[in-house]
Amino acid sequence: MRWITSIVSCLVCLSVGVAAENRPPNIVIILADDLGFSDLGCYGGEISTPVLDDLAKNGLRFSQFYNTARCWPTRAALLTGYYAQSVRRDAVPGVKSGGQGLRPKWAPLVSELLQKANYRTYHSGKWHVDGKPIECGFNSSYQLEDHDRHLNPQRHLLNSKPLPPITTIGEYTSSHGIASYAIDQLKDHARNYSENPFFSFVAFTAPHFPLHAPEADIQLYEKRYAEGWDQLRFARWNRMKSFPFHLNQLPEIERDLGPPYSFPKAFDALGPNEVNRPVAWNSLTASQQQFQARKMAIHAAMVTGMDRAIGRIMKQIRDMNQFDSTLVIFLSDNGASGEMMIRGDGHAQSERMGSEKTFLCLGPGGSSLSNTPFRRHKTWVHEGGISTPCIMSWPGHIKDVNSWRTTPAHVIDIVPTILEFASVSAPKEWKGVSVPNKPGMSLTQSFQRETKSQSRSLWWQHEQNRAYRQGDWKIVASGKERPWELYDLSVDRGEVTNLADRYPERVNKLAAEWEQLRQQWIRYATDRNE
Structure with missing residues (x-):
């Protein structure tokens, strides 16, 4: 009888394995807010991010992954698979x-497509997409609409219904709350929908300003940033030299480049230790250095707190015995921010920096560190504004874990990748309107090998x-009246040597193609029937 029992057990295990193999993967997209390219430990940063580092060690890292330089256009492109202008989520x-x-x-979110393919769909965190999540293909949604408070958010909703303000000051962070609701959704899934x-x-709101974090987390980095952004930037660069980033030299910080938007009155409240330029660290006074180091320490604490929250989500997936069946994608919505302003509850100079009564921004100095080794910040489309760390993990489905992929890729590629892994066809028609072809490409082959696409075209505005x-080859320009710059990214992703004067015909050709695509996206947004 024992041998019969063993055979039956083997057959049961075999049938479960076949079912698991044939079932499409669970999919988790984790989006950070204003995270710099090299803030993670696995991308050369000094910030402790053991959970994301482990996902990278057992997965893939992309060295040339791009977003749109701003939060809401990136979210639109990420969830629809189209450039944001095509779907009216950037200026048209x-x-x-x-x-x-x-x-x-004609532009459904990927959640709507997956929901029709028998997926249960969940959202937790920042939204910043048009419509309500539960009307856009999500079965459950926790929506954090308060972007001015990380420790005591006032405006948040569960399935579009308002929740009471958070009052547990000192015990709560936005990252903890977002993770908690995501975990609750997964627990409910395990209880009631495990067959799906x-x-x-x-979508975390960290480390977007304001800089808020528990003091215990800030203390982890209290002395770490005393060296200043210049020395720490070189330290990151030295750690990154073995990574495939195609830089022949580290670009100089643009010392005169301040925030993209001007709020001069904010500096009266911020006090004399604040600076709105990434000046040389040794030109700051001792009190200014202490102030700026504290800001960078808070930013680091927020990143570590987010990483800890991601660890809680990964633990829940493991507790459900679903980790090996789950594709995890992590990235940021834009580069680190050089913005400086005061919103929310205002800023009290006398309060502890990083507490709920302060409103501080990382600024262009700290942002220059976070975006190492690239130039510029969020809103600009130089590499510092549009380059994101990107980690993909799916146990058993990556041929060479702990490796890099250097093929240029973009958030418009996420939807095609998800649909292929989930065996879901992109619709030709949606709500009675024909759907244009998606401009992105699937990255599924990257899980098996490095892929090269020498003719890949990517567009930004x-x-x-x-x-x-x-x-x-990349052309880039800042502002409507500025001329095109030209860079050879095969050796100069730092955008140091402008080749526009040397190759004017190439500039003109690329500029004509940029304009042709701009007109195409405008047609998508305006000429198609509603």
């Missing part, structure tokens, strides 16, 4: 667009900043 002339734009009928695969979109990459 002649139509309501940008942060208040409404997507055309799940899609979880977890935000706040009159514009760029276009074809293969290794």
Whole structure:
């Protein structure tokens, strides 16, 4: 009888294994807010991020992954698979667009496509997409709408219904809350929907300003940033030299480049220790250095807190015995921010920096460190504004774990990748309207080998900043009146040597293609039937 029992047990295990193998993967997208390219330990940073480092060690890191330089355009591109202008979520002339734009009928979110394919779909965190999450294909949504408070958020919703303000000051962070709701959704999934695969979109608001973090976390870094952004930037660069980033030299910090938007009155409240330029560290007074080091320490604490929260989510997935069946994708919505302003509850100089009564921004000095080894910040489409760390993990489905992929990729590629792994076809028609082909490409082959796409074209425009990459060549311009710059990214991703004067014909060719694509995205946004 024992041998019969053993055979039956083997058959049961075999059938479960076949079922698991044939079932599409669970999918988790984790999006950070204003995280710099090299802030993570696994991307050369000094910040402790053991959970994400472990995902990278057992997965893939992408060295040339791009976003759109701003939060809401990136979220639109990430969830639809289209450039944000195509779906009216960045500026388009002649139509309501940008942060208040409404997507055309033909542009569903990936959650809607997966929901129709038997996935249970969950959202937790920042939204910043048009419509309500539960009307956009999510079965459950925790929506954090208060972007001015990390320790005591006032405006948040569960399935579109308002929740009471958070009052547990000192015990709560936005990252902890976002993770807790994501975990609750997964627990409910395990209890009631375990036969369905799940899609979880977890959108942290950290480390976006204001700089808020528990004092215990800040103390982990209290002395770490006393060296200042200049020395720490070189330290990151030295750790990154073995990574495939294609830099022949580290670009100089642009000392005169301040925040993208001017709020001069904010400096009266911020006090004399604040600076709005990434000046040489040794030019600051001792009190200014202490102030700036503390800000960078708070930023680091927020990143570590987010990493800890991600660890709690990963533990829940493991407790469900689903980790090996789950594709995890981590990235940031834009580069670190050089913005400086005061919102929310204002800023009290006398209060502890990082507490709920302060409102501080990282600023262009700390942002220059976070975006190492690239130039510029959020809103610009130079590499510092659009380059994101990107980690993908799926146990058993990556041929060479702990490796890099250098193929240029973009947030528009996430939807095609997810749909292919989930065996879901992109619709040709949605709500009675024909759907244009997606501009992105699936990255599924990257899980088996390094792929090369020498002719890959990628396009950007935000706040009159514009760029276009074809293969290794990139043109980029800041502002409507600024001329195109040209860089060979095969050796100069730091965008140090402008080759526009040397190759004017190449500039003109790429500029014409950029304009042709801009017109195409405008047609998508304006000419198609609602």
